[in-house]
Amino acid sequence: MLANYPLSKTEQAFFKDSEIETITTRIPYLTVDNFPKLGLLTACRFLEWVSTNPEGVISLPTGKTPEYFIKWTQFLLDNWDKKKGLEIREKYGLKDCKKPVLKDLQFVQIDEFYPISSQQKNSFYHYVNKFYIEGFGLDPKKALLINSDEIPLAEGKSYREVFPDSKVDLSLRVRAYTTPLEKLQQESIYLIDQWCGDYEARIREKGGIGFFVGGIGPDGHIAFNTRGSDIFSTTRLTETNFETQAVAAGDLGGIEISANRLVITIGLDTIVHNPEAVAIIIAAGEAKAPIVKESLERSMTNVYPATVLQKLKNGRFYITKGAASKLTDSTDQYYFTGKWTDTKTERAVLDLCKKIQKYGHRITLEDLKNDKYTSQIPDLNENTVKEVIERISGKIDKGMEEEKNEVFLHTGPHHDDISLGILPQITKQLHENTNQAHFAVLTSGFTAVTNSFVIDTLKSTKKFLDEGRIQMVKFDDFYESGYKLKMDKDVYHYLTNVASENAEERLRGLCHRVVRAIVFTFGIKTTMQLREQINEIITVLKNSYDGEKNPKNIQTLKGMIREFEEELVWAHFGVQVKNVHHLRLGFYTGDIFTEQPDKKRDVEPILNMLREIKPTKLSLTLDPEGSGPDTHYKVLQATAEAVRQWSLEEDLSGFKIIGYRNVWFKFDAAESNVIVPVSLGDMSVMEDSFSNCYLSQVNASFPSYAHNGKFSTLARRTWVNQLSDVQLLLGKNYFYQHHTAKVRSSHGLIFFREMGVEEFLVEARELEKSTEGML
Numbered sequence: 001m002l003a004n005y006p007l008s009k010t011e012q013a014f015f016k017d018s019e020i021e022t023i024t025t026r027i028p029y030l031t032v033d034n035f036p037k038l039g040l041l042t043a044c045r046f047l048e049w050v051s052t053n054p055e056g057v058i059s060l061p062t063g064k065t066p067e068y069f070i071k072w073t074q075f076l077l078d079n080w081d082k083k084k085g086l087e088i089r090e091k092y093g094l095k096d097c098k099k100p101v102l103k104d105l106q107f108v109q110i111d112e113f114y115p116i117s118s119q120q121k122n123s124f125y126h127y128v129n130k131f132y133i134e135g136f137g138l139d140p141k142k143a144l145l146i147n148s149d150e151i152p153l154a155e156g157k158s159y160r161e162v163f164p165d166s167k168v169d170l171s172l173r174v175r176a177y178t179t180p181l182e183k184l185q186q187e188s189i190y191l192i193d194q195w196c197g198d199y200e201a202r203i204r205e206k207g208g209i210g211f212f213v214g215g216i217g218p219d220g221h222i223a224f225n226t227r228g229s230d231i232f233s234t235t236r237l238t239e240t241n242f243e244t245q246a247v248a249a250g251d252l253g254g255i256e257i258s259a260n261r262l263v264i265t266i267g268l269d270t271i272v273h274n275p276e277a278v279a280i281i282i283a284a285g286e287a288k289a290p291i292v293k294e295s296l297e298r299s300m301t302n303v304y305p306a307t308v309l310q311k312l313k314n315g316r317f318y319i320t321k322g323a324a325s326k327l328t329d330s331t332d333q334y335y336f337t338g339k340w341t342d343t344k345t346e347r348a349v350l351d352l353c354k355k356i357q358k359y360g361h362r363i364t365l366e367d368l369k370n371d372k373y374t375s376q377i378p379d380l381n382e383n384t385v386k387e388v389i390e391r392i393s394g395k396i397d398k399g400m401e402e403e404k405n406e407v408f409l410h411t412g413p414h415h416d417d418i419s420l421g422i423l424p425q426i427t428k429q430l431h432e433n434t435n436q437a438h439f440a441v442l443t444s445g446f447t448a449v450t451n452s453f454v455i456d457t458l459k460s461t462k463k464f465l466d467e468g469r470i471q472m473v474k475f476d477d478f479y480e481s482g483y484k485l486k487m488d489k490d491v492y493h494y495l496t497n498v499a500s501e502n503a504e505e506r507l508r509g510l511c512h513r514v515v516r517a518i519v520f521t522f523g524i525k526t527t528m529q530l531r532e533q534i535n536e537i538i539t540v541l542k543n544s545y546d547g548e549k550n551p552k553n554i555q556t557l558k559g560m561i562r563e564f565e566e567e568l569v570w571a572h573f574g575v576q577v578k579n580v581h582h583l584r585l586g587f588y589t590g591d592i593f594t595e596q597p598d599k600k601r602d603v604e605p606i607l608n609m610l611r612e613i614k615p616t617k618l619s620l621t622l623d624p625e626g627s628g629p630d631t632h633y634k635v636l637q638a639t640a641e642a643v644r645q646w647s648l649e650e651d652l653s654g655f656k657i658i659g660y661r662n663v664w665f666k667f668d669a670a671e672s673n674v675i676v677p678v679s680l681g682d683m684s685v686m687e688d689s690f691s692n693c694y695l696s697q698v699n700a701s702f703p704s705y706a707h708n709g710k711f712s713t714l715a716r717r718t719w720v721n722q723l724s725d726v727q728l729l730l731g732k733n734y735f736y737q738h739h740t741a742k743v744r745s746s747h748g749l750i751f752f753r754e755m756g757v758e759e760f761l762v763e764a765r766e767l768e769k770s771t772e773g774m775l
Helices: 009-018 035-052 067-078 083-091 124-134 180-205 242-252 268-272 286-297 305-311 328-336 342-356 365-370 384-399 417-430 451-466 487-499 503-522 527-542 552-571 599-613 630-647 680-693 711-730 732-736 757-769
Strands: 029-032 057-059 111-114 211-215 236-238 262-265 278-283 315-320 407-412 436-441 580-582 617-621 656-660 674-679 746-755
Touching: 009 029, 009 035, 029 035, 035 067, 035 211, 035 278, 035 315, 067 083, 111 124, 111 242, 180 236, 268 305, 278 286, 278 305, 286 315, 305 315, 328 342, 342 365, 342 384, 342 711, 365 384, 384 674, 384 711, 384 746, 407 417, 407 599, 417 436, 417 617, 417 656, 417 674, 417 680, 417 711, 417 746, 436 552, 451 503, 451 527, 451 552, 487 503, 487 552, 503 527, 503 552, 527 552, 552 580, 552 680, 599 630, 617 630, 630 757, 656 757, 674 680, 674 711, 680 711, 680 746, 711 732, 711 746, 746 757
Parallel strands: 029 315, 057 211, 211 278, 278 315, 407 436, 407 617, 436 580, 617 656
Antiparallel strands: 111 262, 236 262, 656 746, 674 746
16 A cells, blocks of 8 residues: 555556555555556656746656656646646646646756767757757756766866767776876866766755656666665766666667766765655666566665665656566566456466476475465366466467468568567468568668768778679669669678678678669769769768767668668578568657657558558567567557558458567567477577678677677577476476477477457557547
8 A cells, every 4th residue: 555655646646547456665656557658647747746846956867768758748738728638637636736837947967978068969968958948948047967068177178188089987086197198087087076076066055856757777777876876876977887888879879889988977865865855767668677676675775776765755666567567566466356367377387387496297286375376276276287288388389380371461660670579480481382471670770770880881882883893883774773673683692692601792792782772862873973972971970979860861871771681681581672671661760759650651651561462460569568669669559550440441350460579578478379489490590690681780789788799699598588487387308208390499489479450459559548639
């Protein structure tokens, strides 16, 4: 219960809406269904607080996490006394609030990379000014901001002079300098430390932060207070850890940059200095569930920085149900309320096997009765585990069924999503000649291609041109129409030289496609113009700061490189270029917040593809909470609407949706209904195709926080771990003594859900409702 905590009216309304009955964590939390609604909750609470604290001190987050907080705040202010605004206010405890005035609020910037120019659009200084100072109409004179350009350094020099490679060596705090430059750097570090102390003092002069909202990192960091930060820490210049660097890679243009950049951050004690402060941590998606559990259920510790919120009576976590899924409260509610299902039985038994480390056939009735969850299984008896074993085994049988005379349309938000999610299942489908397969990537994916990769590729292209080894440019019709022909030849040339291990010829194959892409994108008419354009692109990229949004035509070029990579992967299995579709949906712009899908611009291309291909089975990423990149759930919305519209034209009673997940968001064996065995050969195919084809991703400039390397390796580990979970239930002998070679050879498993149209649309509709009327 929340009786011991002073819930506001807004919090009471959302608490009632959540249908949670008991909260036992050390910090109270509120749950919502999905990421957009998380923004609504945070915005309502913020405006409620501002209505009674119009001159209060606020500190709000940067990055992608606050997208819907910002959008809902602006929407509510714009519609305060209009019908939709009144409906929301009535429902969520804002009925009696006078319209908040934000202009007199005092803003405190939470953190910033160092060094970074305040003019860069990927600096948090720029973000704060754009979305909060300007976006919320705050007074910049009342704001405390972190501007790297204005922090004083030794001899009045700029950070570019003092730290020419943007690297700050904090060992100079405690060791002697050895060069004149190090002397300058040491003196500058002490001056930065002094500036941080002054920043802290100015916050405390204001009485501390009154309203704080922050995200939580995969290691548990809030602001840039990473795992191990002192509970009593204050504003400081500090290093980060790998998990934090991986998350920041998207902001800074790659982990190569973020790994070498320090940060200035307010401290944990800064956040809780004001005992009356409202301090809120927001988190979405099952990927955050483990760290949310540790942060809410453990006593205060520097290992989990967010536990510091235990000091505040108004400390809160606002989280989606996915992020809350591993909490003891959530597990209890799952098992102790609502209708009991087969899924609950399967999950309880699978979890019991892990908890007591026993194989399924060794689980006794006594074991089941002694566990607080399996003891709830209706009609518990000696055959309960056997029945679960049969059901899980049945899912594996389903995963091995032959699929014939099917038309598959496999879709992914980004290039490599399909491969990382269900490649072994697809290879089986492609080996059956009666099947047809199409692949569609719904966004351009250009943000995943670094400037340095393009520069290196263009330099190689120039070299091949100089040597006369891009022969197609010599054909009379090349610049008129020839550049659009023989795309399959580029792919075949490239893969032939993968097979022959001829790295130079393989690179030449890539450069052929890059030439076609430049001619298409820039309207090139002559070889001289082509050379000039290549030089111009290199110049633009060299003069761009890391992480800067590229001009649209360079975005297109980067996207076409990714599209070539996708074609290469499926050509491994004989899929022609014409069966690989590149939709480049318009909502994907490279901005910090991608737009909401538009029903005409983004839904129609998907609908037209469905009409043309007429698939019998459609695969898609099922990530409704946005635990992976935000593109995932936005593509899900657009695809769901396209399927809904198509269902009005066609009889889709036999149509199947395959919902898969990959490295960002995972099914467990109980919630999936199809399990596909994965052999070592399957894993090798996935690893090899990823390494040989996704050239721009091999160096993992934008890695997962869970692995410092290729996504293919992380996917393989996921498959192996999923086998371990199921193996504990079924027993190892089930696998190595199985009557089929496919199961005997399995060393990993893939989980996915196969659904009918109605089931899929009901699930997707819940996400759409959360943003209805706002955008």
